[in-house]
Amino acid sequence: MIVEATGLHKAFGSTKVLEGVDLHVAEGTVFALLGPNGAGKTTTIRILTTLLRPDLGSVRVAGHDVVREATKVRGVISLTGQSVAVDDQQTGWENLVMIGRLMHLGRPAARRRATDLLERFDLVDAMNRRVKTYSGGMRRRLDLAMSLVSQPKVIFLDEPTTGLDPSSRTTMWDAIKDLVSSGTTIVLTTQYLEEADRLADRIVLINGGKVAASGTTDELKSQVGGDRLDLRFAAETDVAHAAALFDAPRGTDPLVLGIPSDGSAEHLHRVLDDLRIAGVPVVKVSSHRPTLDDVFLSLTTTDRTPARV
Amino acid sequence: MTTIAVHGGARNAVSDSLTMIGRSIRLSRRNVDTLIMSIVLPLLMMSLFVYVFGGAIDTGTQYINYVVPGIILLCTGYGAASTAMSVADDMTSSMIDRLRSLPIRSSAVLTGHVAASVVRNLLSTTIVIGAAIAMGFRPNATVTDWMLAAGLLLLYVLALSWLAAGLGVIAKSVESASTLSFLMLFLPYLSSAFVPTHTMPSFLHAVSENQPITPVIETVRSLLTGTSIGNTGWIALAWCAGLLTGSFILAAWLFRRRTNG
Numbered sequence: 001m002i003v004e005a006t007g008l009h010k011a012f013g014s015t016k017v018l019e020g021v022d023l024h025v026a027e028g029t030v031f032a033l034l035g036p037n038g039a040g041k042t043t044t045i046r047i048l049t050t051l052l053r054p055d056l057g058s059v060r061v062a063g064h065d066v067v068r069e070a071t072k073v074r075g076v077i078s079l080t081g082q083s084v085a086v087d088d089q090q091t092g093w094e095n096l097v098m099i100g101r102l103m104h105l106g107r108p109a110a111r112r113r114a115t116d117l118l119e120r121f122d123l124v125d126a127m128n129r130r131v132k133t134y135s136g137g138m139r140r141r142l143d144l145a146m147s148l149v150s151q152p153k154v155i156f157l158d159e160p161t162t163g164l165d166p167s168s169r170t171t172m173w174d175a176i177k178d179l180v181s182s183g184t185t186i187v188l189t190t191q192y193l194e195e196a197d198r199l200a201d202r203i204v205l206i207n208g209g210k211v212a213a214s215g216t217t218d219e220l221k222s223q224v225g226g227d228r229l230d231l232r233f234a235a236e237t238d239v240a241h242a243a244a245l246f247d248a249p250r251g252t253d254p255l256v257l258g259i260p261s262d263g264s265a266e267h268l269h270r271v272l273d274d275l276r277i278a279g280v281p282v283v284k285v286s287s288h289r290p291t292l293d294d295v296f297l298s299l300t301t302t303d304r305t306p307a308r309v
Numbered sequence: 310m311t312t313i314a315v316h317g318g319a320r321n322a323v324s325d326s327l328t329m330i331g332r333s334i335r336l337s338r339r340n341v342d343t344l345i346m347s348i349v350l351p352l353l354m355m356s357l358f359v360y361v362f363g364g365a366i367d368t369g370t371q372y373i374n375y376v377v378p379g380i381i382l383l384c385t386g387y388g389a390a391s392t393a394m395s396v397a398d399d400m401t402s403s404m405i406d407r408l409r410s411l412p413i414r415s416s417a418v419l420t421g422h423v424a425a426s427v428v429r430n431l432l433s434t435t436i437v438i439g440a441a442i443a444m445g446f447r448p449n450a451t452v453t454d455w456m457l458a459a460g461l462l463l464l465y466v467l468a469l470s471w472l473a474a475g476l477g478v479i480a481k482s483v484e485s486a487s488t489l490s491f492l493m494l495f496l497p498y499l500s501s502a503f504v505p506t507h508t509m510p511s512f513l514h515a516v517s518e519n520q521p522i523t524p525v526i527e528t529v530r531s532l533l534t535g536t537s538i539g540n541t542g543w544i545a546l547a548w549c550a551g552l553l554t555g556s557f558i559l560a561a562w563l564f565r566r567r568t569n570g
Contacts, residue, residue: 098331
């Protein structure tokens with residue numbers, strides 16, 4: 001495990017932000033911290049990246065303790081925070097070379113690295129312009145490039161695509177996938193389920209400062225039930241009829257009945273046969289796999305039972 | 310994976326500071342407000358005091374010979390406000406998190422700002438002296454006097470810059486940093502910078518005689534005009550050294566406190 005956090009607690013004054021968070025991230029994987037606003041995602045990232053001390057609990061990153069060996073940890077990680085951290089009054093080139101120098105790369109190496117990164121993030125044309133003239137997407141790209149100067153072992157990305165347009169978001173996702181294929185470990189936070197679903201090998205869902213669920217996306221999805229067939233009818237009497245036939249509870253939509261399924265064609269045949277024999281006309285059938293949305297809603301909504309079964 | 314020399318050594322500490330100094334100087338060169346403050350303000354202040362107020366103030370000598378050190382220190386005060394503001398700007402931006410997550414002594418950030426402040430002061434002081442000479446200032450100082458004056462001013466500028474950096478660290482915003490530095494702008498007026506202190510009411514006289522600016526100004530003035538210094542030089546030196554030590558320790562402590570959550 002390249003990142004191991006156990007029993008993290010953090011309070012700001014009387015506000016408890018983290019109440020016992022455990023995280024284990026395997027080397028070379030993408031790990032997503034998913035949760036609503038205020039769940040404690042950023043606080044967790046700040047502790048993992050040595051910026052904040054936990055009140056209780058311990059974290060080791062690449063074998064080093066984040067409190068006692070902060071400098072060693074800082075040598076192998078990089079952080080891309082929620083808001084872009086670049087100097088607006090410096091050019092893209094100057095920003096990158098500065099970080100290279102601060103990572104003690106030596107001047108020629110820092111310059112080579114800056115050139116490579118400018119090419120990789122499609123910023124060569126803008127390299128000698130001050131960053132204040134960059135577009136939002138360009139700033140975010142430079143921001144990520146600055147995090148890669150040191151070729152870190154673990155990259156922490158705090159909501160990397162918040163506020164980006166769809167095409168910049170796709171570019172960012174591609175950049176993240178590239179990093180993973182080169183063996184880098186990535187820890188990211190996100191509010192977007194689609195992002196976690198696409199990128200992450202493992203997801204920890206946190207809510208109210210505690211881990212609400214963890215696992216692969218498939219494991220999380222199976223926690224809220226398996227596949228389902230949604231049957232749409234023309235009339236409510238038909239729905240009632242079918243509900244009695246399959247002994248299934250009615251959902252929120254009065255014209256739709258959801259019944260549990262194993263996803264097989266055979267089951268679908270059987271359902272349609274049963275309906276034909278009973279003389280209930282079905283208008284439309286759709287098969288539904290639970291999404292992370294279902295997981296998210298069912299786990300983060302405290303006083304509501306899972307929306308559908 | 311490239312291996313990176315992570316922990317320090319003196320060479321890295323020096324190279325980190327130089328990198329941060331380069332950054333701060335670049336940033337202040339490109340910040341129009343700061344640049345105007347360093348170039349235009351000295352000219353304005355010189356003209357204001359020499360041509361507008363000077364005629365009405367009796368100092369027993371040519372007013373321009375009297376007022377030059379005061380203008381230099383006044384500009385240092387304004388410069389300190391710029392320093393506090395640029396430190397606060399860093400502290401409230403996300404850049405500070407990036408810098409802190411690097412394997413460097415993060416106080417190099419402050420060192421950068423202080424060094425840039427010294428460079429800006431060098432610029433404005435040169436402008437003050439140049440303008441003064443153009444307006445009729447005739448210093449009567451040996452090379453040694455000039456060097457002593459420059460050394461004392463450097464100490465004073467360093468002390469004020471570290472104090473400003475500390476204020477920038479505790480300020481919640483750039484605006485409040487500018488408000489906190491108000492005192493540094495105000496102190497020169499309550500000193501012998503522009504009028505002889507014996508003309509002030511007695512309680513103000515006491516204030517002005519017992520604050521750092523008066524001995525610094527008296528010493529620089531005596532050095533430049535070639536008059537005797539007496540023990541003011543030592544008092545000025547003691548003030549500057551004490552202020553510098555105090556504000557350096559304070560700024561470093563405040564920085565650690567603010568950044569270790």
